[in-house]
Amino acid sequence: MDFLPVDLATYADALTTPEPDLLRRLNRDTYAHVLRPRMLSGHGQGRLLALISHLMQPRRILEIGTYTGYSALCLAEGLAPDGRLFTIDKNEELETIARTYWSESPYVDQIDFRLGDAAIVLETLADEVFDLVFIDADKENYALYYDLIFDQVRPGGLILADNVLWSGKVVDPEQANDPVTRAVRAFNQKIHDDPRVDNVLLPVRDGIMMARKR
Numbered sequence: 203m204d205f206l207p208v209d210l211a212t213y214a215d216a217l218t219t220p221e222p223d224l225l226r227r228l229n230r231d232t233y234a235h236v237l238r239p240r241m242l243s244g245h246g247q248g249r250l251l252a253l254i255s256h257l258m259q260p261r262r263i264l265e266i267g268t269y270t271g272y273s274a275l276c277l278a279e280g281l282a283p284d285g286r287l288f289t290i291d292k293n294e295e296l297e298t299i300a301r302t303y304w305s306e307s308p309y310v311d312q313i314d315f316r317l318g319d320a321a322i323v324l325e326t327l328a329d330e331v332f333d334l335v336f337i338d339a340d341k342e343n344y345a346l347y348y349d350l351i352f353d354q355v356r357p358g359g360l361i362l363a364d365n366v367l368w369s370g371k372v373v374d375p376e377q378a379n380d381p382v383t384r385a386v387r388a389f390n391q392k393i394h395d396d397p398r399v400d401n402v403l404l405p406v407r408d409g410i411m412m413a414r415k416r
């Protein structure tokens with residue numbers, strides 16, 4: 203299933219800054235060789251992540267859910283010269299492809315990959331203060347990750363969470379009892395109700411929650 207009608211998605215991508223060659227190759231390689239390639243952010247969303255990062259020029263980025271390393275490369279584009287991006291994934295089979303492409307980028311020394319279950323790995327990053335966080339792992343634990351990292355986000359920092367429209371299931375009455383859909387809906391409501399942030403649910407691709415810490 204496509205997130206947008208194909209002609210609209212094609213039009214939007216055509217009128218967006220082109221996908222850099224390295225990312226285009228990683229995108230193709232992922233679709234050719236890795237399971238569930240739809241998880242990769244892709245051209246339009248990747249350019250949005252890069253643009254946000256350029257605007258913020260973060261010193262510390264946290265990504266939960268590396269997959270093949272595509273969104274990490276996009277987010278790294280805006281890093282301050284002494285900046286660092288921590289990215290966590292529990293699937294060791296993806297590490298090689300991610301590192302292969304990172305090594306071709308100017309950000310290879312700024313990307314710090316941590317293998318393991320996110321909730322546990324986060325304990326090892328307890329001393330970091332984050333400017334920008336991208337939550338893109340198991341949906342059932344989004345609310346947990348949000349709670350775990352919130353105090354480590356600086357005032358004015360941005361928390362992004364992907365797939366918050368969950369392929370439209372968040373408004374499908376037939377999915378009301380689906381546990382993942384319920385978790386995504388609960389997460390969205392939690393952010394919306396949190397007086398510590400200003401938020402926008404962006405209907406981009408599969409939905410991106412943006413929450414700026416006050």
Ligand SMILES: C[S@@+](CC[C@H](N)C(=O)[O-])C[C@H]1O[C@@H](n2cnc3c(N)ncnc32)[C@H](O)[C@@H]1O
Pocket residue numbers: 241242243244266267268269270271272273274290291292293296318319320321338339340
């Ligand atoms: C949607 S993909 C990430 C896509 C990537 N951010 C991108 O845009 O290209 C989700 C990833 O989260 C990882 N993941 C799922 N549950 C996790 C957990 N509990 N801890 C760490 N990683 C997890 C999966 O292995 C998968 O690679």
